[in-house]
Amino acid sequence: MDVLDDLLAGAKAHGGVFNLTIMDPPWALHIVERAPLSLASLARGSAWIVRDGIEPVRMEEGDVVIVRGPEPYVVGDEPETVPQLRIHPGGRCEPLPGAPVDYSARLGVRTYGARPEGAAMAVSGTYRFDGDVSGRLLSALPSVLVVPAADVAGHVMDMMLAEIQCDEPGQQSVLDRWLDLALITTLRAWFARPESHAPGWYRAQSDPVVGSVLRLLHEDPAHPWSIGELADRAKVSRATLSRRFTALVGEAPMAYLTSWRITLAADLLRSTDHTIEAIARRVGYANAFALSVAFKRVRGVTPTTHRRSRERLAA
Incomplete structure (x- = not known):
């Protein structure tokens, strides 16, 4: 077992919360899930991650973003866009003032939005873990990191997207394992990038x-x-x-x-x-x-x- 294996052993997803949100510009989500770690990707469109204390971070279609919690953040089509939806712990979706009335409507299992053909499709999952072992991993990560689509196992995110929209027996366990795999492949790709300033142990x-x-x-x-x-x-x-x-x-x-x-x-x-x-x-x-x-x-x-x-x- 290597160091990353040990640290990830304490960061396995269990009861992860998943959302698939489909919207049209101008759109923005205010994420207040308070999760220790969140992972998201765009199946369609592009977006900005906005958070206090850092410059807005750009993500393109297929990129994977990891956000270290628990502080809130905004994902939107432009940094200045006012959020229309707020995502609470447990994946609860709250419409905000000025939002189209159907933006928080269910389009299917774990799926919200105005219409299936919307310009932006964001998929997200959260980790619920704590402890000192996991803390060593979290301390090695920036507040927000983005790994380009070309550097991550795209088929992992594609398959997770398909699973999110299913409602089969044992579905939560399937999604948790896909979330684990997505996290591992994304972190390995991130630590391999020069700008990651990977920790010495890695x-x-x-x-x-x-x-x-x-x-x-x-x-x-x-x-x-x-x-x-x-x-x-x-x-x-x-x-x-x-x-x-x-x-x-x-x-x-x-x-x-x-x-x-x-x-x-x-x-x-x-x-x-x-x-x-x-x-x-x-x-x-x-x-x-x-x-x-x-x-x-x-x-x-x-x-x-x-x-x-x-x-x-x-x-």
Whole structure:
């Protein structure tokens, strides 16, 4: 398992919300779904993504856009177009003042719009996930990113578009898996682009030495790794490994391992009722005390405090 595999494992779609909206110019959608991550594409037409704090971003037919939430944004034919529809959590469509009365009408399953032949056809899906592992992926992404149609697996979006308009048994699971596939192919295409400024852990995966060490750390983070054993596995000296790993990833091998272990522990503390002792051993610490010391040093709070914050949010 590589680093991206690990991060995406915590970002699988589950109960994703899908919309297909068909409109004619001038058109704009105000998206307030508050999802951690949204993915959209245009089956017809072109559009602008408008969001506070960034310049408007252009997308053409077939391009795929990923928007990091939860702040709202606008998708429209022009940056200045006033939104006619507001998309709420759960995909609920609200007509806004001045909108044609039929813009929020259902044209079919998960489909809204005035007429099927409208000039713009936008398909979107949202991810509902949280946790520290997923957070590492989100932190590597800009507020809005667009991958040109030529760089993504277009047939994935085409098939997802067809599935959105179906109403068959198990349809939600089918759509979730298509959304997963669309996200993976889009992210790989994005990170491969020069302007993505891909994080060090992604670029380093292609390095024969550092990439192999990253895979070892992610395949078995609980193993009692030492810099000596990692260097032996990579067939380089300890000094060479430390220098090369730090240059490519941005931190030393053992510091990276500590950060990854604490990330895994944080998710387990929030998502399970396992004892701190059990979590400690699962992520590579000898006992609860050792995990607590490392957790407090990295996160500034104890594992117990971190877990209680989850309980307060759930209350």
